[in-house]
Amino acid sequence: MIIELDMQSDIPIYTQLVNQIIEGIASGRLKLGEPLPSVRSLAADIGVNLHTVNKAYTLLKQDGYIQVHRQRGVVIDPEGMPPVTEEFMAKQHSQLKPIVAEAICRGMGKQQLIDMVELIHKEITETDNEKGNA
Amino acid sequence: MIIELDMQSDIPIYTQLVNQIIEGIASGRLKLGEPLPSVRSLAADIGVNLHTVNKAYTLLKQDGYIQVHRQRGVVIDPEGMPPVTEEFMAKQHSQLKPIVAEAICRGMGKQQLIDMVELIHKEITETDNEKGNA
Amino acid sequence: MIIELDMQSDIPIYTQLVNQIIEGIASGRLKLGEPLPSVRSLAADIGVNLHTVNKAYTLLKQDGYIQVHRQRGVVIDPEGMPPVTEEFMAKQHSQLKPIVAEAICRGMGKQQLIDMVELIHKEITETDNEKGNA
Amino acid sequence: MIIELDMQSDIPIYTQLVNQIIEGIASGRLKLGEPLPSVRSLAADIGVNLHTVNKAYTLLKQDGYIQVHRQRGVVIDPEGMPPVTEEFMAKQHSQLKPIVAEAICRGMGKQQLIDMVELIHKEITETDNEKGNA
DNA sequence: GTGGTCTAGACCACT
DNA sequence: GTGGTCTAGACCACC
Numbered sequence: 001m002i003i004e005l006d007m008q009s010d011i012p013i014y015t016q017l018v019n020q021i022i023e024g025i026a027s028g029r030l031k032l033g034e035p036l037p038s039v040r041s042l043a044a045d046i047g048v049n050l051h052t053v054n055k056a057y058t059l060l061k062q063d064g065y066i067q068v069h070r071q072r073g074v075v076i077d078p079e080g081m082p083p084v085t086e087e088f089m090a091k092q093h094s095q096l097k098p099i100v101a102e103a104i105c106r107g108m109g110k111q112q113l114i115d116m117v118e119l120i121h122k123e124i125t126e127t128d129n130e131k132g133n134a
Numbered sequence: 135m136i137i138e139l140d141m142q143s144d145i146p147i148y149t150q151l152v153n154q155i156i157e158g159i160a161s162g163r164l165k166l167g168e169p170l171p172s173v174r175s176l177a178a179d180i181g182v183n184l185h186t187v188n189k190a191y192t193l194l195k196q197d198g199y200i201q202v203h204r205q206r207g208v209v210i211d212p213e214g215m216p217p218v219t220e221e222f223m224a225k226q227h228s229q230l231k232p233i234v235a236e237a238i239c240r241g242m243g244k245q246q247l248i249d250m251v252e253l254i255h256k257e258i259t260e261t262d263n264e265k266g267n268a
Numbered sequence: 269m270i271i272e273l274d275m276q277s278d279i280p281i282y283t284q285l286v287n288q289i290i291e292g293i294a295s296g297r298l299k300l301g302e303p304l305p306s307v308r309s310l311a312a313d314i315g316v317n318l319h320t321v322n323k324a325y326t327l328l329k330q331d332g333y334i335q336v337h338r339q340r341g342v343v344i345d346p347e348g349m350p351p352v353t354e355e356f357m358a359k360q361h362s363q364l365k366p367i368v369a370e371a372i373c374r375g376m377g378k379q380q381l382i383d384m385v386e387l388i389h390k391e392i393t394e395t396d397n398e399k400g401n402a
Numbered sequence: 403m404i405i406e407l408d409m410q411s412d413i414p415i416y417t418q419l420v421n422q423i424i425e426g427i428a429s430g431r432l433k434l435g436e437p438l439p440s441v442r443s444l445a446a447d448i449g450v451n452l453h454t455v456n457k458a459y460t461l462l463k464q465d466g467y468i469q470v471h472r473q474r475g476v477v478i479d480p481e482g483m484p485p486v487t488e489e490f491m492a493k494q495h496s497q498l499k500p501i502v503a504e505a506i507c508r509g510m511g512k513q514q515l516i517d518m519v520e521l522i523h524k525e526i527t528e529t530d531n532e533k534g535n536a
Numbered sequence: 537g538t539g540g541t542c543t544a545g546a547c548c549a550c551t
Numbered sequence: 552g553t554g555g556t557c558t559a560g561a562c563c564a565c566c
Binding site for chain 3: 424428429467483485486497498500501502503504508510512516520522523527
């Protein structure tokens with residue numbers, strides 16, 4: 001799992017971490033039950049503070065993406081991903097709203113917007129996700 | 135123009151302001167050339183500091199949504215909205231990506247996602263924007 | 269004398285006025301002794317406040333560009349333009365410095381900068397300045 | 403990096419700051435990738451409010467002169483300076499125009515003006531920029 | 537420690 | 552009246 005961080009971005013590093021891991025799961029590169037590096041080793045790998053990795057893992061755990069065991073370490077939750085709750089839908093809605101509004105303002109058509117969503121969907125799911133490295 | 139702020143949200147107030155004004159333009163409630171309240175009056179109205187409103191206006195000005203006219207005050211840019219630049223598309227892409235990824239993880243189908251985008255699009259554009267029920 | 273004002277500019281209107289009148293003199297469109305419109309009529313013409321025109325004229329008078337007579341009204345100083353004083357040179361220097369510095373940073377060569385100065389010089393002096401309207 | 407501010411000047415402090423930092427880069431005293439003092443420490447050093455320094459840094463960031471690194475703090479953009487865009491040329495042109503016009507009015511010859519530009523160019527680039535007299 | 541955000545209150549420049 | 556600038560002081564998020 002390659003993590004790419006942008007230290008200049010105004011997006012917090014822990015958020016970038018969370019996003020990348022979720023993307024990894026979405027793309028199939030990370031499978032259910034698959035172990036993740038320990039806080040310590042991941043922090044060393046990508047050159048960030050322990051706290052930062054810890055915060056990312058904590059958030060992922062809270063949302064039900066990963067399990068953290070004292071012994072076995074961190075793994076993608078083997079029992080499956082969190083469901084589509086009301087709350088989740090509301091969050092998606094509120095995140096999407098300003099994006100759609102801005103697109104409308106600038107004259108980006110609805111279809112163009114949908115095309116972009118489909119493109120991104122494709123980009124994520126069509127990653128080389130066949131067993132990692134067959 | 136009714137502004138709704140969530141003071142508890144972790145989204146900065148000035149960002150909420152920016153988003154709401156962009157939504158107002160997208161929905162047609164705010165028309166090109168239409169004046170916006172002065173920094174001070176809007177700040178008083180919504181109960182925040184004038185600097186907060188000022189920051190929102192400054193950002194909107196930078197992006198080409200509004201003009202700060204020396205005499206007429208602040209108006210929606212009468213010469214039209216900013217165009218769909220490469221940079222804008224890239225921003226949309228990077229904002230959309232984590233949303234799509236999370237949807238995939240949770241088993242929200244692509245069509246469901248597109249439906250939500252269409253719904254939001256409809257919600258924004260089908261606001262009662264006929265000059266106040268004329 | 270056509271005055272072009274940009275109400276969106278962050279340059280004060282009175283400064284724009286001063287600049288345009290100085291340009292007019294530099295280009296020869298405005299000649300020594302030539303009358304300028306009264307504060308009242310100029311303000312009406314270009315649609316700005318009396319105070320604004322008044323301030324511009326006051327500054328021009330202070331610097332020795334114009335004379336203001338109760339009776340004859342406002343005229344370009346018939347006795348000639350203000351000289352190149354030490355003070356003026358210092359002002360030019362301090363105004364030019366940040367412009368030159370920024371050009372250097374961005375990799376604009378010294379010659380390019382000089383070319384631009386020469387171009388502007390040409391633009392100003394080669395305006396149709398033959399007796400106003402021969 | 404020595405910063406000299408004129409608190410009496412009608413040029414905003416944050417603008418003076420921006421100019422001085424750009425001059426520092428142009429002169430070579432500030433090198434690509436070199437760190438700048440933190441907002442707070444610089445503010446304390448030069449005796450202004452941290453918001454004033456913040457505004458200067460924000461502007462420099464917007465124009466691509468500096469990067470605000472999440473961990474390393476503020477640094478001169480190590481990837482180089484912003485390019486000479488159309489927009490930049492237009493800005494230079496409009497800033498130069500009144501300066502040239504005034505020079506013409508006062509009888510300062512074109513060559514004198516160019517000499518001054520060359521002088522300033524020399525002053526900036528010939529600063530002792532060899533890593534502190536190595 | 538850093539920068540980011542927000543407040544409260546002030547003064548000034550401009551129109 | 553407007554927006555622009557600056558100050559002083561606070562809290563928070565991030566690292």
